[in-house]
Amino acid sequence: xxxxxxxxxxxxxxxxxxxxxxxxxxxxxxxxxxxxxxxxxxxxxxxxxxxxxxxxxxxxxxxxxxxxxxxxxxxxxxxxxxxxxxxxxxxxxxxxxxxxxxxxxxxxxxxxxxxxxxxxxxxxxxxxxxxxxxxxxxxxxxxxxxxxxxxxxxxxxxxxxxxxxxxxxxxxxxxxxxxxxxxxxxxxxxxxxxxxxxxxxxxxxxxxxxxxxxxxxxxxxxxxxxxxxxxxxxxxxxxxxxxxxxxxxxxxxxxxxxxxxxxxxxxxxxxxxxxxxxxxxxxxxxxxxxxxxxxxxxxxxxxxxxxxxxxxxxxxxxxxxxxxxxxxxxxxxxxxxxxxxxxxxxxxxxxxxxxxxxxxxxxxxxxxxxxxxxxxxxxxxxxxxxxxxxxxxxxxxxxxxxxxxxxxxxxxxxxxxxxxxxxxxxxxxxxxxxxxx
Amino acid sequence: xxxxxxxxxxxxxxxxxxxxxxxxxxxxxxxxxxxxxxxxxxxxxxxxxxxxxxxxxxxxxxxxxxxxxxxxxxxxxxxxxxxxxxxxxxxxxxxxxxxxxxxxxxxxxxxxxxxxxxxxxxxxxxxxxxxxxxxxxxxxxxxxxxxxxxxxxxxxxxxxxxxxxxxxxxxxxxxxxxxxxxxxxxxxxxxxxxxxxxxxxxxxxxxxxxxxxxxxxxxxxxxxxxxxxxxxxxxxxxxxxxxxxxxxxxxxxxxxxxxxxxxxxxxxxxxxxxxxxxxxxxxxxxxxxxxxxxxxxx
Numbered sequence: 001x002x003x004x005x006x007x008x009x010x011x012x013x014x015x016x017x018x019x020x021x022x023x024x025x026x027x028x029x030x031x032x033x034x035x036x037x038x039x040x041x042x043x044x045x046x047x048x049x050x051x052x053x054x055x056x057x058x059x060x061x062x063x064x065x066x067x068x069x070x071x072x073x074x075x076x077x078x079x080x081x082x083x084x085x086x087x088x089x090x091x092x093x094x095x096x097x098x099x100x101x102x103x104x105x106x107x108x109x110x111x112x113x114x115x116x117x118x119x120x121x122x123x124x125x126x127x128x129x130x131x132x133x134x135x136x137x138x139x140x141x142x143x144x145x146x147x148x149x150x151x152x153x154x155x156x157x158x159x160x161x162x163x164x165x166x167x168x169x170x171x172x173x174x175x176x177x178x179x180x181x182x183x184x185x186x187x188x189x190x191x192x193x194x195x196x197x198x199x200x201x202x203x204x205x206x207x208x209x210x211x212x213x214x215x216x217x218x219x220x221x222x223x224x225x226x227x228x229x230x231x232x233x234x235x236x237x238x239x240x241x242x243x244x245x246x247x248x249x250x251x252x253x254x255x256x257x258x259x260x261x262x263x264x265x266x267x268x269x270x271x272x273x274x275x276x277x278x279x280x281x282x283x284x285x286x287x288x289x290x291x292x293x294x295x296x297x298x299x300x301x302x303x304x305x306x307x308x309x310x311x312x313x314x315x316x317x318x319x320x321x322x323x324x325x326x327x328x329x330x331x332x333x334x335x336x337x338x339x340x341x342x343x344x345x346x347x348x349x350x351x352x353x354x355x356x357x358x359x360x361x362x363x364x365x366x367x368x369x370x371x372x373x374x375x376x377x378x379x380x381x382x383x384x385x386x387x388x389x390x391x392x393x394x395x396x397x398x399x400x401x402x403x404x405x406x407x408x409x410x411x412x413x414x415x416x417x418x419x420x421x422x423x424x425x426x427x428x429x430x431x432x433x434x435x436x437x
Numbered sequence: 438x439x440x441x442x443x444x445x446x447x448x449x450x451x452x453x454x455x456x457x458x459x460x461x462x463x464x465x466x467x468x469x470x471x472x473x474x475x476x477x478x479x480x481x482x483x484x485x486x487x488x489x490x491x492x493x494x495x496x497x498x499x500x501x502x503x504x505x506x507x508x509x510x511x512x513x514x515x516x517x518x519x520x521x522x523x524x525x526x527x528x529x530x531x532x533x534x535x536x537x538x539x540x541x542x543x544x545x546x547x548x549x550x551x552x553x554x555x556x557x558x559x560x561x562x563x564x565x566x567x568x569x570x571x572x573x574x575x576x577x578x579x580x581x582x583x584x585x586x587x588x589x590x591x592x593x594x595x596x597x598x599x600x601x602x603x604x605x606x607x608x609x610x611x612x613x614x615x616x617x618x619x620x621x622x623x624x625x626x627x628x629x630x631x632x633x634x635x636x637x638x639x640x641x642x643x644x645x646x647x648x649x650x651x652x653x654x655x656x657x658x659x660x661x662x663x664x665x666x667x668x669x670x671x672x673x674x675x676x677x678x679x680x681x682x683x684x685x686x687x688x689x690x691x692x693x694x695x696x697x698x699x700x701x702x703x704x705x706x707x708x709x710x711x712x713x714x715x716x717x718x719x720x721x722x723x724x725x726x727x728x729x730x731x732x733x734x735x
Contacts, residue, residue, distance in 0.1 A: 003534075003535060006531065006534050006535055007535075010531050013527075014520070014522065014523060018522075206520070206521075209518070210516075210517070210518020210519065210520075210521075211514045211515075211516045211517060211518050212518050212519065212520065214482070214485070214487060214512070214514040215512060215514065215532065215535075215579070215580075216535060217487045218485035218487050218507060218510070218512050219507050219535045219536055219537075220535065418482070418487065418488065
């Protein structure tokens, strides 16, 4: 047993001591904020570019519409008919022309927009909403309701969603925050499995191609060697994750502290007392998000992540080790990567297509139960809340799953590491699995 | 010391070892000869417990092989490698610990060997930064670091430059003097004649010959005489092969053809002055080829 520990120790130290480990560990947490910063910057640039007012010629044959100009769009009515308006657009004096023919207000038809380029969906959406409201206003007016009264009646509504805990406590949730968390943790598991799985494979190939494995296997059993490598590299992954958790929580505590100081007195007080917050949902955008984040059980999220990372890593790691043992060089590994890549990709695609869209659908359920996809899919569901029995079933099957793949991989590994020269086929590998000694 | 009894191993329908018996006596150098694919590596892997035999026994010091036996065996595989990114010191410590040395023992031994080869200054260098010859020294140290009683060397001289090969040879002889039993496997038979005390020849999974080199060579009777003559007086018989002829001196190869050496010498003297007369022993390679042909015809 102590020899396995020696292998684990070597695999761990050989990687953690490398400069690239330090660099990757410290820089990766900065990549996500950096990407977000780039998006924000791009959006800002975009907005700036659009700030030039776009003038739209309004050709209103009904004579009922008056369109208010907004920050982006202004409306003019300088010409009488559609042909002249089109001419203005063609000359470049107008961004586009909105044509409102004579129509029944109860069933408006034939509204058209002319432009030199394909209008953005946001413009069309904006026009549709504005016209809809205008038409409704007109119809209400014709039923005898004063537009002023109407304006007074209009109210802004926001729905705050809360989940009920078993012990009756209420938590404010936000689908967007849950989405982001599921997205982030799911992808992280996917990337971790791939990166560290590949390291296992490269390591096995190195030992095999240099024949180090012959010296090692004369001293300890192949299974011990394989498990030592898998566990050692897994420990590297956990170390990395732990450092990230520490970094992120320290950084966010700092950021929260700074934000807290800058917040108006009242809001800060509300922040400090969640009960007041719950009673006054209208406590500002930032406060709401912070409150939602505060409501998330990060400890159980991290615990779940560690479990699913370990389970998924062990399950796929064994397969990566088997592939490494079967081939002589990394370039030969491609043909055997299929059985590993496909289920991982299904988990990854499933996360976006099903799980994050509807975490409680039956497809999402099965994706998060089947061991090959569950490490990724379950992370997408977990921040939304998952019944305990599903979690237990999923983890139980995951444990069975990695025991199964480890058993399978050990059989391939044991024979594969001593085979050189001819590239094995799936058939030969199956023979290795079946052979008894 | 090391005894192999009725060892069999097959890979599917391919037989790698067939009923192999071998006795490697203590404290000598034992050569395992045979062409590539004869079964040498399979035998070595079984002794090293890398693979398991189908049947038969391997007995070391009167006991069946156990995981305890690993400490007694040092193994240098045919194709060698070390962890390229690992420092010399870490690497040697790792291999010693894997072989079962304690942390303290490992440190002492590694220090001893690095000093012995005068390479202590390399200890923090990574293998990838060393030359091939330097790496080979490290590899050798890794093989003998735990002072094995049995040293198994698979094609030890392949890939070594002459300087390192000589160094390796001296180390092997030193270890032999210190009482280590050495099993040396090679397909280049000429390289072992001077080094080995005993040999066994393996061909197509079977042992076809074994014994001490002297005994084997005398078992294969000399068929030819090497001789040198001066003052050639007349034409030589056509069946005598002239190997070198210069300045009145002729080197000859004479088949015995059923004659005794004395009869042949007598005849030779009539052609001139005999300055050398010696039976020519067949080389191990010739004996091997002869044996292979004999077993093919049998």
